[in-house]
Amino acid sequence: MQTRDPLSLLESIFEKTPDLQTPCYIYDGVALELRLAELDRLFGDAFTLSFAIKSNPNAALVRRIAAATGHLDASSFFEVLRALEAGCPPARISYSGPGKRESELQRFIGCGAELVVEALDEVDMAARIAQAKGVVQKVLLRINPDGIPKGFGAKMSKNPSQFGIDEGQMAAAIAHIGARPGLDLTGYHIYAGSNCLDAGAIVENIANMTRIFGEAAALAGAPARKLIFGAGFGLPYHEGQADLDVAAVRDGIEASLAEIAANSLLAGAERALELGRWLVGPTGAMVATCLSGKESRGVRVAVCDAGFNVHLAACGMMGSVFQKNWPIHRLGPEPGGEAEYLLAGPLCTSIDTLARRITLPTLARGDRIAVLMSGAYGLTASPSGFISHPQAGEYLWTGDDLLDISSERVATHDAELPRSDG
Numbered sequence: 001m002q003t004r005d006p007l008s009l010l011e012s013i014f015e016k017t018p019d020l021q022t023p024c025y026i027y028d029g030v031a032l033e034l035r036l037a038e039l040d041r042l043f044g045d046a047f048t049l050s051f052a053i054k055s056n057p058n059a060a061l062v063r064r065i066a067a068a069t070g071h072l073d074a075s076s077f078f079e080v081l082r083a084l085e086a087g088c089p090p091a092r093i094s095y096s097g098p099g100k101r102e103s104e105l106q107r108f109i110g111c112g113a114e115l116v117v118e119a120l121d122e123v124d125m126a127a128r129i130a131q132a133k134g135v136v137q138k139v140l141l142r143i144n145p146d147g148i149p150k151g152f153g154a155k156m157s158k159n160p161s162q163f164g165i166d167e168g169q170m171a172a173a174i175a176h177i178g179a180r181p182g183l184d185l186t187g188y189h190i191y192a193g194s195n196c197l198d199a200g201a202i203v204e205n206i207a208n209m210t211r212i213f214g215e216a217a218a219l220a221g222a223p224a225r226k227l228i229f230g231a232g233f234g235l236p237y238h239e240g241q242a243d244l245d246v247a248a249v250r251d252g253i254e255a256s257l258a259e260i261a262a263n264s265l266l267a268g269a270e271r272a273l274e275l276g277r278w279l280v281g282p283t284g285a286m287v288a289t290c291l292s293g294k295e296s297r298g299v300r301v302a303v304c305d306a307g308f309n310v311h312l313a314a315c316g317m318m319g320s321v322f323q324k325n326w327p328i329h330r331l332g333p334e335p336g337g338e339a340e341y342l343l344a345g346p347l348c349t350s351i352d353t354l355a356r357r358i359t360l361p362t363l364a365r366g367d368r369i370a371v372l373m374s375g376a377y378g379l380t381a382s383p384s385g386f387i388s389h390p391q392a393g394e395y396l397w398t399g400d401d402l403l404d405i406s407s408e409r410v411a412t413h414d415a416e417l418p419r420s421d422g
Contacts, residue, residue: 006282010370024393025378026396027280027396031283032280048070053083056380057079073228095114114140124180127183129182140188142190144163146168151197152205164189190209191230191232209229209256214263224266225268226270235278235281237326281374284374306346307346
């Protein structure tokens, strides 16, 4: 795959716009197009590509991705609105998530998008609303597998979970849906784990999903029309990690694709490959400025204008047991020396740490640092209101211009939804 040097781009941007305020996120739209093209080249013949909006819901990015993929996965009602605002047809949107308000389902049901159901009481509520509206709502049953291969960062299976119906309960759940007028069970959804760098583990996980989908369709006694495979493609955030071999994943799933083709209950189903982190993560960087520097008990400390209020994940607070340093670099001319630092944020709490024991070129007040691999689960995954520091900006490099897309992160929560008979 063609690659771009994010540091060279960032250096160029700040040379041209030296007054650009930090903290900010800068997304490379050209790099995003390259990754979309790579996904399509490898998987486009076998899957509809589905983007998980939760990984980065900025509207400007969602619009670009929606135009290049066939499906958007919304994990909240407002992400459904974001998908519609991006111009995605309702039929290409699925609405998942373990907690859906009745008021949200009242607005959603009948709009033409698919509902991913994750609990029996949710099934009952959806059926009641659909019947009252006189519509038939398409639903996908989310299944929580009994296990997942080793190698996934966040695991959503095996243990007690708010996500989906346990694999052992899917027979009862399928029967429950089938007995509810107003609902049309169109297929199945599995997202069992995320951030995996092991191609073999991903291949094994897709094989397990294929098995479960086949068993679910057999229990339903009807062909599935849609299957959503949660990909879980990971990124090498930390030193010593290597890129996921996505070509090896594509080669390894041939057996699963053949199994689907040979199963009359699965062969006609649309297959969606859902991913977010792998697509947008490497295309974004968070840039911060050094506000202060000192030595404390023999350790050099640099305080930046961004902490976990801007980038919770880089501070190790998105499920990490131990904080590991992300790829962080100093921008600008080399100062001619380097040192080991504790990089702290501006928040009045001792846990606000961007990096520990990280070696960087010597930092002084006003110097900028860039946290790479920050295009996914960055700003909107962080408590930006904590201690009332300035909001971080968001910018998109188009290849020709740097666009301020900061305002694009706000959804139109009162938007009207389209109506459909399902």
